[in-house]
Amino acid sequence: MTTISVIIPAYNEQETISEVLKSVRAQKVEGFDFQIVVVDDGSTDRTLEILESEPNLYDRLVKQERNGGKGAAVIAGLTEASGDYILFQDADLEYDPAEYATLLYPVSAFDADVVMGSRFMAPGYSRVHYFWNKVSNKFITLLFNVLNNTTFTDIYSCYLLYRRSLLEAAELKTRGWEQHAEILSLVARRAKVIYDVPISYHGRSIEEGKKIRAHHVIGVIWTIITKRLLG
Numbered sequence: 001m002t003t004i005s006v007i008i009p010a011y012n013e014q015e016t017i018s019e020v021l022k023s024v025r026a027q028k029v030e031g032f033d034f035q036i037v038v039v040d041d042g043s044t045d046r047t048l049e050i051l052e053s054e055p056n057l058y059d060r061l062v063k064q065e066r067n068g069g070k071g072a073a074v075i076a077g078l079t080e081a082s083g084d085y086i087l088f089q090d091a092d093l094e095y096d097p098a099e100y101a102t103l104l105y106p107v108s109a110f111d112a113d114v115v116m117g118s119r120f121m122a123p124g125y126s127r128v129h130y131f132w133n134k135v136s137n138k139f140i141t142l143l144f145n146v147l148n149n150t151t152f153t154d155i156y157s158c159y160l161l162y163r164r165s166l167l168e169a170a171e172l173k174t175r176g177w178e179q180h181a182e183i184l185s186l187v188a189r190r191a192k193v194i195y196d197v198p199i200s201y202h203g204r205s206i207e208e209g210k211k212i213r214a215h216h217v218i219g220v221i222w223t224i225i226t227k228r229l230l231g
Helices: 018-025 045-052 070-080 099-110 131-148 181-192 216-230
Strands: 002-010 032-041 059-064 085-088 115-119 161-165 193-197
Touching: 002 018, 002 070, 002 099, 018 032, 018 045, 018 099, 032 045, 032 070, 032 099, 045 059, 059 070, 070 131, 070 181, 085 099, 099 115, 099 161, 099 193, 131 181, 131 216, 161 181, 181 216
Parallel strands: 002 032, 002 085, 032 059, 115 193
Antiparallel strands: 085 161, 115 161
16 A cells, blocks of 8 residues: 555634545545644644544644744644655645545556646636636746746646655755745656646635735745756
8 A cells, every 4th residue: 555645734724624634534545545644833713622622533633833834834744744655735625635536546557756736737627716826826837847847737736746755854945835836846856757637626715714825926936946946
């Protein structure tokens, strides 16, 4: 069996955390086991209380004393992960764990090192979301592909799956939203077999709790460029 460590950073997600974890726990994919690692990033609502009341829904719980941002939570989760592959899962309901079978097919069929879930490859459905967020995503995806000679269609999808041996948590320098670009830059450079697969998407509005903003793209662009040109 191949073990997938599912890293779930959570900050003030009391409305969705239980449902997400139940969905992740319910996934069954032949040939794969799932290690669920949840990181409470200093939540100030009932997120931690809910997590502690349902320990059957995860394998590891990391409790951050204070909010350090998603990047810090990701690093904390990576240090606890022991699976063959890493898969990121947001704690909201934008991405459906039912897509795991699709994400894992290139691993079982082609021994893929990296698999990216794409919201733009003819998904089954996609909630209409913010125009400028999509424009920014298209731009940074194009920039990444030009600099790295790749053909990704959606580099800022949450669903990034990669072989754990490709990256050590201690290598990561960034702690903000740009960290995703840093991780992808490093694992894509080291991987031999990379796949894109279509996933569906149910994006949240800002009112519903969406945290990423257009200005975050500045740090992402800087990270993509510096990781390619400076190593």
